[in-house]
Amino acid sequence: MTMMMAFSSLFCSTRFIPTPFITPARNILYPQHTCASFIPHQQFKREFTLPALASVPSQPINIDYLQEEFSGHGVTFEEAGDSCVVKMELRNGSTVAMMLPSGLITSYKALMWHGGKVELLHTAVSEGEDGDPIIQGGVSLNFNFQTDDGELSWSPTNWVLHKIHGKPRESIQVELTNRTSDDKIGLKYIVTLEKDTLNSQLEISNRRSLPLRMTGSILSHLTLSSPEATYAIGLEGSSYCSTPLFESEYMLSPQDSGQEEGFGIFPQWRTKSQINGLEGSQVNNEEIDNYKQLGEELSLLYTDAPRSLTVIDRGRRNSVSVGRRGFDEMYLFSPGSRVEIYSKYSYICVGQASILKPIIISPQDVWRGGQFIYNPNLEA
Numbered sequence: 347m348t349m350m351m352a353f354s355s356l357f358c359s360t361r362f363i364p365t366p367f368i369t370p371a372r373n374i375l376y377p378q379h380t381c382a383s384f385i386p387h388q389q390f391k392r393e394f395t396l397p398a399l400a401s402v403p404s405q406p407i408n409i410d411y412l413q414e415e416f417s418g419h420g421v422t423f424e425e426a427g428d429s430c431v432v433k434m435e436l437r438n439g440s441t442v443a444m445m446l447p448s449g450l451i452t453s454y455k456a457l458m459w460h461g462g463k464v465e466l467l468h469t470a471v472s473e474g475e476d477g478d479p480i481i482q483g484g485v486s487l488n489f490n491f492q493t494d495d496g497e498l499s500w501s502p503t504n505w506v507l508h509k510i511h512g513k514p515r516e517s518i519q520v521e522l523t524n525r526t527s528d529d530k531i532g533l534k535y536i537v538t539l540e541k542d543t544l545n546s547q548l549e550i551s552n553r554r555s556l557p558l559r560m561t562g563s564i565l566s567h568l569t570l571s572s573p574e575a576t577y578a579i580g581l582e583g584s585s586y587c588s589t590p591l592f593e594s595e596y597m598l599s600p601q602d603s604g605q606e607e608g609f610g611i612f613p614q615w616r617t618k619s620q621i622n623g624l625e626g627s628q629v630n631n632e633e634i635d636n637y638k639q640l641g642e643e644l645s646l647l648y649t650d651a652p653r654s655l656t657v658i659d660r661g662r663r664n665s666v667s668v669g670r671r672g673f674d675e676m677y678l679f680s681p682g683s684r685v686e687i688y689s690k691y692s693y694i695c696v697g698q699a700s701i702l703k704p705i706i707i708s709p710q711d712v713w714r715g716g717q718f719i720y721n722p723n724l725e726a
Contacts, residue, residue, distance in 0.1 A: 407446060416507060420514030427478070432507070434518045434539045439463055440721075442539045449505040449522055449535055450596055451485035454544050456721040458664065466666055466719060468569035468693035470598055483693070485546060485719075486596035489562030491531060493554070500526055502533055516541070530554045536716075542724055547671075547716035550707060558707040563677060563699035564717050566668060567598055570692050571661025574641035574683035579656040581648065582636035589647040592677060592697065598690075599681075640694055643682035647701060651676040654720075655696065661687065664723050670698035672715020677701075 407430045412423045424431045430446040440463070443453040455463040469483035491500045505522040512518040522535040534549040552558045570576050591599050633648075654669030655676065670676065677697030685691035698717045707713045 412507065416510050419510050419512050420518045421510050421520065432520060434520060434537075435514065436518065436539060436541060437515045438541055440539060440541065442537070442544060444520065444537060445481065446507060446522075447504045449487055450481060451537065451544075451546070452481060453484070454719065456542070456544075456723070458721075458723045459725055464662070464664060464723075465569055466721065468567040468598070470690050480595075482596050482598040483567040484596065485544075485564065485566045486594060487535065487548070487562075488565060488592065488594040488596070489560060492559045492561075493556045494559065495556060498554075498558075500531065505535060508534070512538075531558065542721045544719045545716065546718070547714065550713045552707040552709055552711055552713075555709050557709060560705040560707060560713070561700055563592060563697040563701070564670075564673075565592065565594060565597060565677070565695055565697045566717065566719065567693050567695050568657060568666060568668070570659050570694060572683065572685065572687040572692050573680045573694060574639070575659060575661035575687075576640045576680075576694060577658045577660070578638040578640060578678065579658060580636065580652050581633045581638055581655065584633045584648045584651040585630050586633060586646045586648045586651075586678075587630060589645055589677070589701070591645050591679065592695075597695070598693065640678075640680040641683035642680065644678065644680050646678045647699065648676040648678065649674065649702065656722075657694065657696070667720040667722060668696045668717065669720065670715070670717045672705075672713065673698040673700055673717075674703055675699040675701055 407425075407428070409423055409425045409430060412430065417423065420435050420437075422433045422435075424433065426445070429448070431452075432444045432446060434442040434444075439455075439457050441453065441455045442451060444451045451467065452469045454466045456466055458464050467484050469481060472480045472482070474480045487502070489502060491502075492498055502524045505524050508521045508523040510518070510520050517538055517540045519536060519538045522537070524533040524535070525531060530553045532551040532553065536545075536547045536549070538545040538547070546564060548564075550558075550560065591597065630649075653671075654667050656665055656667045658665045675698075677695070677699045679695035679697075681691045681693070698715075705713060705715075
């Protein structure tokens with residue numbers, strides 16, 4: 347319990363909530379379906395398993411080395427068990443906390459017009475089966491790469507700090523790298539903290555002789571007073587379909603709440619396996635509300651949403667804009683209005699995604715994309 351409390355106070359935006367053992371989900375395995383026709387994906391089960399290609403194994407994190415090599419530029423390091431917390435802080439007081447080697451961003455505290463700072467991300471710590479802390483929420487990368495010949499399936503882990511530069515008065519940039527063990531796929535994850543924006547950018551190099559198919563998402567958990575007091579602005583006219591909850595070890599989902607003491611509040615929420623077994627079709631829908639209240643339980647995938655979305659929380663009297671580059675799809679999740687206000691489940695999730703339409707990266711090509719979280723509350 348003491349270790350859980352220490353982790354929570356170190357980098358999480360919410361208090362530690364004791365829970366029974368929670369087993370994190372495996373790496374993302376997105377169901378194959380379309381908005382126009384939902385067919386149980388079990389029918390397409392392969393008779394063989396794609397060989398998984400490992401990331402370069404991570405080395406034990408040496409805090410002394412990181413502090414000596416990279417400290418400065420507004421960046422500090424703190425040990426957290428077998429992980430490391432990278433803290434970025436601007437002169438105006440805005441801060442970001444990010445975990446290594448996972449690359450999970452656990453906190454983004456932004457300066458407000460009244461001079462104080464407000465946490466914009468939602469993160470929670472639970473206890474796993476082995477007693478180690480499980481961190482969920484924040485901003486996470488959840489991607490899988492495959493080739494058409496079926497010989498490759500890889501989900502990147504073990505991010506390595508590559509470089510840091512910037513000026514605390516203006517912006518700070520932290521660059522992480524990742525690659526396959528054969529060095530044929532290389533990734534850069536560049537996190538930039540500016541006075542009013544947190545940017546997360548991916549750069550993917552395909553050095554293989556075959557095209558790469560990339561599916562997955564950048565998932566952002568935004569903290570709220572309650573989903574019922576929250577509205578999404580700018581979605582009118584966008585096409586969408588219902589979709590199963592995304593599977594990710596960092597996704598904070600209602601399934602976890604069903605295991606918690608005092609939580610039995612999602613009796614009508616279907617599990618992923620139940621949704622996958624549904625028959626029939628789910629037709630495309632068009633969003634008719636430009637001021638969409640998020641008090642209902644929803645898990646939606648938008649195929650032609652605007653490049654940026656504004657989220658207004660009337661309970662906390664603030665707003666945030668989330669935008670994307672390079673991704674055509676946007677995921678929107680809300681646990682609904684039955685959660686307790688300012689609780690572990692007072693959040694929504696916005697994802698920049700490539701699910702229905704994988705991103706194809708040609709041989710010897712480089713793809714770039716990402717998202718930004720913009721704080722418009724600096725001025726009254």
